[in-house]
Amino acid sequence: MYPDLSYFFHDLFGTEVDNWTSIFKTFGVFLALTFAVAYYFLKIEFIRMEKEGRLQKIPIKNPESSNTPLKEGLINGIIGFLVGFKIPVVYQQFEAFKSDPAGIIFSSEGNWMVGPVLGILMGLYYYFNAKNRPPIEKNVALYIMPHQKTGDMLLLAAISGIVGSRLASIIENLDAFFADPLGQLFSGSGLTIYGGLILAFILVYRYVKKIGIPPIHVMDAVAPALLVGYAIGRMGCQFSGDGDWGIENTAPKPDWFIFPDWAWAYDYPRNVADFYQRGAKLPDCVGNFCTHLDPPVFPTPIYEIVGSLLILAFIWSIRKKIKTPGMIFFIYLVLSSFSRFFVEKIRVNPRYDLFGLEWSMSQTISAVLVLIGLIGIFKLRGQSNKPDYTIPDLE
Numbered sequence: 001m002y003p004d005l006s007y008f009f010h011d012l013f014g015t016e017v018d019n020w021t022s023i024f025k026t027f028g029v030f031l032a033l034t035f036a037v038a039y040y041f042l043k044i045e046f047i048r049m050e051k052e053g054r055l056q057k058i059p060i061k062n063p064e065s066s067n068t069p070l071k072e073g074l075i076n077g078i079i080g081f082l083v084g085f086k087i088p089v090v091y092q093q094f095e096a097f098k099s100d101p102a103g104i105i106f107s108s109e110g111n112w113m114v115g116p117v118l119g120i121l122m123g124l125y126y127y128f129n130a131k132n133r134p135p136i137e138k139n140v141a142l143y144i145m146p147h148q149k150t151g152d153m154l155l156l157a158a159i160s161g162i163v164g165s166r167l168a169s170i171i172e173n174l175d176a177f178f179a180d181p182l183g184q185l186f187s188g189s190g191l192t193i194y195g196g197l198i199l200a201f202i203l204v205y206r207y208v209k210k211i212g213i214p215p216i217h218v219m220d221a222v223a224p225a226l227l228v229g230y231a232i233g234r235m236g237c238q239f240s241g242d243g244d245w246g247i248e249n250t251a252p253k254p255d256w257f258i259f260p261d262w263a264w265a266y267d268y269p270r271n272v273a274d275f276y277q278r279g280a281k282l283p284d285c286v287g288n289f290c291t292h293l294d295p296p297v298f299p300t301p302i303y304e305i306v307g308s309l310l311i312l313a314f315i316w317s318i319r320k321k322i323k324t325p326g327m328i329f330f331i332y333l334v335l336s337s338f339s340r341f342f343v344e345k346i347r348v349n350p351r352y353d354l355f356g357l358e359w360s361m362s363q364t365i366s367a368v369l370v371l372i373g374l375i376g377i378f379k380l381r382g383q384s385n386k387p388d389y390t391i392p393d394l395e
Contacts, residue, residue, distance in 0.1 A: 030236025077123025168195020246298025
């Protein structure tokens, strides 16, 4: 496993572990890659729908009415203050920052001289830069294409997705949260995907509806992006060993399982989830992460990676053939939730007694989403393509 990039470079080049590259946590690197690849898939789907006439240009407000010099100066001044406030602390406590970036960033420590100075300088620069810009002609209709809003949608989805995932994980592990509230709140591991998906769906749905993009088409466009993003995110779980694995598996590999031994049972050497306190020490190990699981467990991230990529291949192959808006999304909802439901049976997660069923929270949500997906498919079946191009009044 690679808790951070220093361990990856150690295996690749033989460099020291826990050096300055350890500030780049493996899970965080894959999380960034998740959003980058999802952005690409979502954008090309929007462009395809625009060429097919399913999405049309949308009006935007004149930037002069919202991006005033004062507003730009204040926003960038705040950003400058935060950067100047924290950078000196990061430099002075770099060793602590390498092992716990979130703990340093979200602490109250900072430099009260550099922060205000940099904030004022950046605020003044952007204020006068905006003030001296040539004015944009007023009362002119401005339009953009939906794919040009991909970045805004993804930023909103990223922030709300991370917040929703973290909150859902805290709800599932309240004991750990009460024992270490700040550590659990700002932890990079232990994200419960459904919490993020639900919150992101609600906020992005409201956003695209407000700016005049038919949400039903966005739902179809986002399905492939969600699948590839989920697969890459689970790669982050697998390569970092963040504790998102299955239950103990000491059973011998059956004859029908044609894949390698590590895909059946894996001990996650150098995993980042040392807080489980169930790991055995690795012999002759150098570095801060020197445990492995004993006994081994089901490597559930691998199963979810394979499942997501198979569903992605299927969705990608039918997306141009199905013309009914919303159908692709509901098919995605059924297949992905069905896959998650069965993987949850062998994952480490708290179980709840619901009507005599010992299900995890994710299993319960999966079952509900499968039902919603089936209802959606049934209601849309046989409908023709009826795009909604209603444009809201922006005045």
